[in-house]
Amino acid sequence: MSQAMLNEQIDVVDEQYKDIVDATESFFVRWEAGTAKIISCNQPFADRWSSTVEKIIGKSMYDIRGEEAGDSLRAFLAEIKPGESKTTVFTTRVADGSIRSVRAFTSAISRDGVTTIEYHTNGYDCTEEQLFRSARDSLFTIISDEHLCYQQKLEHLLAVGLEYYHLDTAIVSMIVGDTFEAKCVRSKNSNAISVGTQMQLDDTFCGQFIDSESKLAIDDVSNSQLKNLRCYKISEIESYIGASIHTANGPYGAVSFTSSEARRKPYSTEDLNFLQLIGNWIGLLIGNQEQVEFISHQSEYYQSLFQTVPAMMFLSDADGLIISASNRLCEKIEVDPDLLPGKNCHSAFDIDDKLGLIAALRDGDAQRLPLTFTLPNASYLEVEVNCSIKSVGTLQGVRMVVLTDVSERNRASRSVEEQNRLLETANENLNQFAFIASHDLQEPLRKIQQFSSFLEDDLEGSLSEDASYHLKVIVDASNRMSTLIHDLLRFSGASQEEPQHEPVSLNKLLEEVISELDITIEESEAVITLEPLPDVQGDKGMLRQLFVNLISNGIKYRSKSRPLKITVKGLGADYQEGVIVSDNGIGFEMQFARKIFEPFNRLHRNKDYKGNGIGLAICSTVCDKHGWRLSAKSEPDVGSNFLISFTQ
Amino acid sequence: MRTPMKNPVILMVDDDDEDIYLTRRAFCESRDGLIFRSVQNSTALFDYLHCRGEFAHNSDVDVPDVILLDINIPKENGFEILRKLRQDDQFGHIPVSMLTTSAAQHDVCKAYKLGASSFICKSVSAKGMKEVANNFCEYWFNFAKLPSTN
Known part of the structure; x- marks a missing residue:
């Protein structure tokens, strides 16, 4: 191929190239590396310098630029190695004085890879693109700013939108049925509608698109289809761009950006993209807030439920920090309910066992831990504490503490204890008195x-x-009195005495007793049968008295119509359960079965059967002292059984 | 059996006037010629024996052949008196018979341990007192040998 043909082809390509280049909005420029003279360019490039293609070609790149821009160009070109390219975004002031952003792609053309012959740059005004990006980033920053509350975030989002579109009023509205309600308003106009304003949906711009298009953008309403509509007539809106908002729960309402002046140019694709974006973000924000409010209401609900429960309760963490306390608790311990949450039990409660409570809360496990509160009026509240671990909402390891008022119960119990103590003391005193009195009466x-x-x-x-x-x-009479006093002495003395604890063989003891009562047994012609008896722990003297009395009674209250038989035998396996003394004497009615053991209570006249009524009372005392139980069963004119039970 | 003593001397130590009265009556009725003396407490006893104090005027003491000693005397009781008596050089040899209301075994043992020669319970009946007096005199003044002080 000849050089001329080659040149021709280059020119053709150049022309084609030029056509393409001319047809775009991008600018194109080609200049010599050494001289910086512009070889070729397109009109958009020339436009930037308010010139024409013919005038610019041949001029130096540095000439048309000016000094400072020249330095940066040089520095930029120095970074591009021969044969390589670089993209950059820079801002520049254009002819009308405005600042524009430019994205440029510059190549350093070299045939040999060593020297750059010429440079090509093509680029485009990316101002809009930059604005979009910047606004989009702002939206994201606002949404994720933890320091802003919901309301602030919403307002900031609207502000970004207003700035982006260069409009004066932004409104987020909630649409329910036919009603439009302004939920958030941001405006440069003093007479923009206020938050809470409600309108008929038909009277609003939103109403025109909400069901169908989901968005609306009119740069000049007066020249649009809407010019005759009521919404235009009653508002001062000359330019409008808005979209519907959806949350996770469904349709919410709309966001709109409006101005009382018509816009100079129509809304672009980017504008609509941005609308989509901001609409989504707002929808997300509102949806989130709805969730938060819902949870908050729930928790408020449960909180109020908790507050009003008719029990003394509180929630705390493992370290005793109070989360919440029921009203009832606060009433009872006379503390302001607002003062408890956030305080530690240690300082909030005036109690006797702080360490015990803290430990119980740490363990998270307590049952009926006794605690006493000192109330402001210096009285006491006694409680029992139950503690368990619950999960409350998102909180784990919450200690739920329930307090039960046991003041009454304790009071009653102490009262009973006190009564018992008084009774015991009274009894002791009485016995002592009886002992001393009998002693002194003897003389x-x-x-x-x-x-x-x-x-x-x-x-x-x-x-x-x-x-x-x-x-x-x-x-x-004086003899009888003497016996009485003697018995009284024995009885009250027996009550005073502490029993010995030694092993006693009842078999042996009974034999001794029978031998002691030898004479009376003979006189009464009684037949006494001893069956195997256990060995016990006890006081030999007292036990002797016990059996002497029981057997003497048997003899005393014998029947005249039959020979007396008395049996003494052990009960149960190994005879370890008790002893029974039975006779076939005159017996007694069961209604007196308890009475006979009371001192001085007799069922017969002294004339008929001598005695003071002390014998069985002494038996009863002896059994008590050994921890045994003495009881009687009888049938009149058949006989009686006296049962000494070792086990209660 | 030896020759019955002509005029045995009994010294009763008891704070109770009526007891002394009844005992004196029973013993004197039981034995003619019996000399029955009485003192009410420890001080009086040793004053009597040593002819001092309230008995300082006595030219001579009727040394008792036996002493009847009650236990329940206020201030110094019978046991203490017994102990003191047994330590007395001059009169520690005299037989002492406890004559007291208490019949408790531990009192009986204690008395004998401290050196009592016998232990008798006071009776509430006239018959009982007489029996005691008769048997006592019979034993001590007719039967048993007594240490001589003369």
Whole structure:
């Protein structure tokens, strides 16, 4: 191929190239590396320098630029190695004085890879693109700013939109049925509608698109289809761009950016893209807020439920920091409910066992821990604490503490204890008194007995029958009194005595007792049968008294119509359960089964059966002292069983 | 059996006037010629024996052949008196018979341990007192040998 043909072809390509280049909005420029003379360019390039293609060609790149821009160009070109390219975005002031952003792609053309022959640059005004990017980033920054509350975020978003579109009013509206309500308003106009304003949907711009298009952009309403509509007539809106808003829960309403002046140029694709974007973000924000409010209401609901529960409760964390307390608790401990949350139990409660409570909260597990609050009026509130671990919402490991008022119960119990103590003391005092009294009574009684006896002796033979009888009665009475006092002494003495604890063979003991009562047994012609008895731990003296009394009773209250039989035997496996003393005597009615063990309570006259009614009372005391139970069963004229039970 | 003593001397130590009265009556009725003395407490006893104090005027003491000693005497009781008596050089040999209301075993043992020669319970009846007096005199003044002080 000849050089001429080659050149021709180059020119053709150049022309084609030029056509393409001329047809775009991008600018194109080609200049010599060494001289910086412009070889070729297109009109958009020339436009930037308010010139024409013809005038610019041949001029130096540095000439048309000016000094400062020249330096930066040089520096920029220095970075591009021969054969390589670079993209850059820069801002520049154009002919009308405005600042534009330019994205340029520059290549350093070299045939040999060493020297750059010429440079090509093509680029385009990316101002809009930059604005879009910048606004988009702002939206994101606002949404994710933790320091802003919902309302602030919403307003900031609208502000970004207003700035982007260069409009004066932004409104987020909630649309329910036919009603439009302005929820957030940001405006440079003082007479823009206020938050909360409600309108009929038909009277609004939103109403025109909300069901169908989902967006609307009119740069000049007066020249549009909407010019006759009511929404235009009643508002001062000359330019409008708006879209519907959806949240996770469904359609919410709309966002609109408006101006009272018509816009100079129509809304671009970018403008609509931005509308979409901002609409989405607003939808997301509102949706989020709805969730938050819902949860908040829920938690408010549960909070109020918790507050009003008619129990003393509080929630705390593992360290005792109070989260919430029921009203009832606050009432009872007389603390302002607002002062508790956020305080630690340690300082919030005036209690006797702070360490115990803190420990219980740490463990998260307590049952009936006793605690006493000191109230402001210096009285006390006794409670029992139950603690368990619950999850409350998103909070894990919350300690739920329930307090039960046990003041009454404790009071009653203490009262009972006190009563018992008083009773015991009274009993002791009584016994002591009885002991001492009987002791002191013995002395004068002895005198009476002695001297009446001596008197009898002195007057023997010289007394009339009546006088003799009178004296006899005195002597008898004083003797009986003596026995009574003697028994009283034994009884009250027995109550005072502490029993010994030694092993006692009841078999042996009973044999001794029978031998002791030898004479009376013989007189009564009683047959006493001893069956195997256990060995026990106890006081030998007291136990002897016990069995002497029981057997003496058996003998005393024998039947006249049959020979007396008394049996003493052990009960249960290994005879370890108890002992039973049974007879076939006169018996007694079961209604008196308890009474007979009461001291001085007799079922018969002294004339019929002698005695003071102390014997069984002493038996009962002895059994008590050994931890045994004494009871009786009987049938009149059949016999009686006296049961000593070792186990309660 | 030896020759019955002509005029045995009994010294009763008891704070109770009536007891002394009844005992004196029973013993004197039981034994003619019996000399029955009485003192009410420890001080009086040793004053009597040593002819001092309230008995300082006595030219001579009727040394008792036996002493009847009650336990329940205020201030110094029978046991203490017994102990003191047994330590007395001059009169520690005299037989002492407890004559007291208490019949408790531990009192009986204690008395004998401290050196009592016998232990008798006071009776509430006239008959009982007489029996005691008769048997006592019979044993001590007719039967048993007594240490001589003369």
